[in-house]
Amino acid sequence: MPYSTEFLLSAYRTMKTIREFEERCVKEFEGGNVPGFTHVSNGQEAIAVAACIDLSDKDIIGSTHRGHGHCIAKGCDVGGMMKEIMGRSTGLCKGKGGSMHIADIDKGMLGANAIVGGGPPLVNGAALAAKTLGTKNVALSFNGDGSANQGTVFEAMNMAVVLKLPHVFVYENNGYAEGTAANYAVGSNSLTERNAGFGMPAECIDGLDFFATYEALKIATERARNGDGPTAIEAMCVRFDGHFIGDPQLYRPKDEVKNARKNQDCIKIFRERVIAEGWLKAAAMNAIDKEVMVEIETAVVNALAAPHPDPATDLMSDVYCSY
Template sequence: MSLSKAQLLQAYRKMREIRVFEERLHQENTTGDIPGFIHLYSGEEAIAVGVCENLTDADYIGSTHRGHGHCIAKGCDLHGMMAEIFGKASGLCRGKGGSMHIADLSKGMLGANAIVGGAPPLAIGAALTAKTLGTRNVAVSFTGDGGSNQGLVFEAMNMAVVLKLPAVFVFENNGFGEATGHDYAVGGRDIAGRAAGFGMPAVKVDGTDFFAVYEAVAVAVERARNGEGPSAIEAVAHRWHGHFEGDPMLYRADGEVERLRKEHDPLQIFIERVAGQLSAEALQAIDDEVQAQVDDAVSKARAAEYPSVDQLLTDVYVAY
């Protein structure tokens, strides 16, 4: 599948934004100024970007507790995200959602979700709306390998097949559901194969390869837009950080993370694939711009005000 130079630069920028954003949060979290838990996406950048580069703002995604990468890939504002994570009133959810509940409906981002396996039922609701209204829009759910075992996920896949909904189920197999290995916890060890059992096309791809993810999702999205029903994609890319920041990762082998960073870096794999198409100067310019953007986002988030007490009960319920 041929991508233009502009598309390649956009994909690289989004992956770099995720990487710099997450690695900066890894540092900022040690100061004690970020409320609540955060779960980092480093090592999985190619999945979120490979998926979302096939979508528009009118398409929807449902996310997980590890949702920063999905938010950024879908186009959420970095400054608004950083302020939200710091619990400030200028955040995308006015500081009331925090890391695990960032949402931006203007970008089709239905929200990060602390409920394990919580995205698929939300996504099929959006997909049913799209089908009913005839918009040709698509809804994508992100679910981890641990979340793939949830009964509600099975119900959502079955309903999507029965109603022939324009949905794509993306399973991010990052090796561990918290501290439990995928090979132990997933019966049959094949998430894509299990999804196929519900009666939809399902494929397994290298989640560190942007192009592999992009092409698989392109097929699934086109199928959904044409009214041919749902698809599932299992993307394998092990996370670099712990389940949460502060996780000692005693369940991981010595040297495992160092090997992943050296041999399975999604950004480096992308750079090697586009050699001759994108110049080192163009990529470095993006690196510099993104670093400055994230630095500015942190500075402004730290300086921003917390929500006032009189805002405690606002934005809690929506009246229809």
């Protein structure tokens, strides 16, 4: 067997945790328990887990506004995340960041980012620090197909190549960039070919296939860690929900989401593969399913009971950093 049982169970548990966390976020948002806009990543779990499963807490990732899955894949506490999303003072960022700004530096999570294309320049900084200090750590940025058209991303890619930074650019191409199809908005018709034009290895993979995604990212990460510079990976995937919770999704063909959930679910694909190969038993994954549901339910109950920030004492705290 090419993968250990421990590795496979860990990958499945994390993907399932992301899925159930996101599904519950939808429910809690619709119930009025989540302030602000919320963007969930249902359908894209395999990419986040494949990218982060081999990273250490010292390796850095930068995320997007659709960052819950990346946070969980990087090891951020699920209970602390739920409190943060609900705006509670005991959340990972004391309830002040919310869904689009979760960060946990102790876990190497530089932060979700509400600025489209804002992550890669920041991750370049982390990559430059790793190179300068000789730590052998890597930095990885998650980007959507929409952010791929931002000048900040172009500049970050060029700089990463010029300085030979240990930066892995991961493009989660779900085809929509909010509501504009990638085949309309990308003039070259290929993110991968355009990425290669910056002078780095570039590859397009099936982001619904955990194993294909993992193997590609393993090579890219090892290349960065060995001092060979950046790589760009375009992972093709689907987005089960709208750009944000409440998005009417009028830009999508009828039954597209229904068909995607039935035929393009990366977790179902993972289960079918490991069972067919004889790598895992369904019973083991079913047991994980039950444990994950308990974990998510506990996270919600605790978050709903947690206090909100106190305006009298918390409004002006953490506004400026004092050195």
